[in-house]
Amino acid sequence: MSGTGWELVDLLARWVHVIASIMWVGNSLLFNWLDRNLEPPKDAAPGSLGEIWLLHSGAFYYVDKTLLGGRPLPKPLHWFVVQAMTTWWSGVVLLIAVYWAGGRAAMTDPGVALLSHNQAVMVGIGAIIGGRVLYEAMQRLVAPRAPRIATAVWVAGLTAIAVALTQLLSGRAAFLHVGAMLGTLMALNVASTIVPSQKQLVASIAEGRAPDPAVSARAKRVSIHNNYFVFPVIVLMISSHFPTVYGNRLSWALLLILIAAGVAVRHVLNIRYTLRAWPALLAATMVLGLISLYSVIRLGSTSAAVAAASSPDPVSFADVRSVIDRRCTACHSALPSDRSFGAAPGGVPFDTPEQIESRAARIHDRAVVSRTMPPANKTGITESERELLRRWATQR
Numbered sequence: 001m002s003g004t005g006w007e008l009v010d011l012l013a014r015w016v017h018v019i020a021s022i023m024w025v026g027n028s029l030l031f032n033w034l035d036r037n038l039e040p041p042k043d044a045a046p047g048s049l050g051e052i053w054l055l056h057s058g059a060f061y062y063v064d065k066t067l068l069g070g071r072p073l074p075k076p077l078h079w080f081v082v083q084a085m086t087t088w089w090s091g092v093v094l095l096i097a098v099y100w101a102g103g104r105a106a107m108t109d110p111g112v113a114l115l116s117h118n119q120a121v122m123v124g125i126g127a128i129i130g131g132r133v134l135y136e137a138m139q140r141l142v143a144p145r146a147p148r149i150a151t152a153v154w155v156a157g158l159t160a161i162a163v164a165l166t167q168l169l170s171g172r173a174a175f176l177h178v179g180a181m182l183g184t185l186m187a188l189n190v191a192s193t194i195v196p197s198q199k200q201l202v203a204s205i206a207e208g209r210a211p212d213p214a215v216s217a218r219a220k221r222v223s224i225h226n227n228y229f230v231f232p233v234i235v236l237m238i239s240s241h242f243p244t245v246y247g248n249r250l251s252w253a254l255l256l257i258l259i260a261a262g263v264a265v266r267h268v269l270n271i272r273y274t275l276r277a278w279p280a281l282l283a284a285t286m287v288l289g290l291i292s293l294y295s296v297i298r299l300g301s302t303s304a305a306v307a308a309a310s311s312p313d314p315v316s317f318a319d320v321r322s323v324i325d326r327r328c329t330a331c332h333s334a335l336p337s338d339r340s341f342g343a344a345p346g347g348v349p350f351d352t353p354e355q356i357e358s359r360a361a362r363i364h365d366r367a368v369v370s371r372t373m374p375p376a377n378k379t380g381i382t383e384s385e386r387e388l389l390r391r392w393a394t395q396r
């Protein structure tokens with residue numbers, strides 16, 4: 001398929017992906033909120049577990065949470081599965097269009113590891129499948145008897161996979177594939193555990209017997225995990241906008257901080273119903289997350305900063321222009337010779353001196369500090385050329 005074809009696949013899949021994920025996450029956050037705000041039943045029929053009144057779009061809604069208390073199953077009965085599945089398959093299409101086949105972003109980075117594109121794709125797919133197999137094995141085989149051991153093993157295993165990806169793939173692809181691994185866990189938790197347990201509940205109520213407690217316990221466990229995965233997955237999905245983070249030398253630590261911060265913020269929001277001081281705790285958690293990110297970013301860029309302190313002679317613009325022409329304008333031009341990303345990727349052409357001058361700071365960020373340009377060093381920029389760009393950008 002042509003570059004334009006892949007771009008349109010990317011556009012459509014991304015559009016669907018964002019809408020479906022808003023619906024999925026929105027639903028689950030709403031039900032989470034409902035559960036925590038239920039009032040003891042007053043108006044409800046016998047068998048109620050709690051009730052709540054809501055106001056939305058010009059009318060009042062009354063919700064009664066119940067196991068039906070012997071009444072027949074209501075019809076129609078609505079459940080929410082399509083959103084999760086649509087989010088998942090549109091995500092797979094996006095992975096194919098952007099990373100695996102469409103070539104819209106680099107899987108590899110020779111500065112990280114010398115893998116071929118196909119090897120990197122295998123690593124990415126292997127991580128997603130391996131993460132799922134490990135997690136599911138722990139849920140089914142170990143968690144019913146030893147839940148703490150199961151949690152410790154899958155948390156350690158997924159952490160190891162995440163760190164390994166940052167040592168094998170380009171920073172951007174590593175962050176995205178960790179997000180895809182966690183997102184796949186969430187979607188398959190819905191498909192293979194939560195929905196079957198709901199089906200079992202419906203069947204047991206129809207037959208007038210009690211549901212199997214082991215099945216509902218497993219569903220409860222994985223829905224709590226899903227609740228904590230949401231914020232980390234979202235930040236990893238938008239991480240491709242932040243080359244200073246994914247391109248840092250210590251990207252593995254930044255990745256873990258982002259995940260930990262997402263889990264911690266989710267936790268504060270979960271306990272806010274029982275904790276008066278939650279706004280202060282939320283603010284403290286966010287500030288701590290930001291300080292940790294900032295400190296590790298600084299730590300990971302010390303070598304660049306130390307080099308910057310010893311700037312010798314000024315650099316001429318002509319030298320800079322020739323580096324940019326050789327290493328960047330293949331893509332960054334209104335008429336690119338490398339057409340894989342379309343014209344002027346990121347909205348950035350380097351055809352005129354003004355276009356180059358005005359983007360000195362970003363050129364420095366991408367080609368010197370985070371070293372995420374050229375992608376996978378496709379045009380073979382050398383260390384001394386990066387050094388030249390650094391001196392030019394910092395002498396200004």
Ligand code: HEC
Nearest residue numbers: 327328331341345346348362363366367373374375378379
């Ligand atoms: C093989 C094609 C290719 C080459 C060569 C290339 N880039 Fe890029 N560049 C991209 C793509 C694709 C994007 C958009 C995706 C992204 O931001 O990672 C981009 C985005 C950018 C951006 C804008 C996004 C931002 O973070 O502000 C800058 C600046 C940039 N590149 C600088 C450079 C510099 C400097 C060079 C040469 C040293 C270079 N690029 C070489 C493909 C390329």
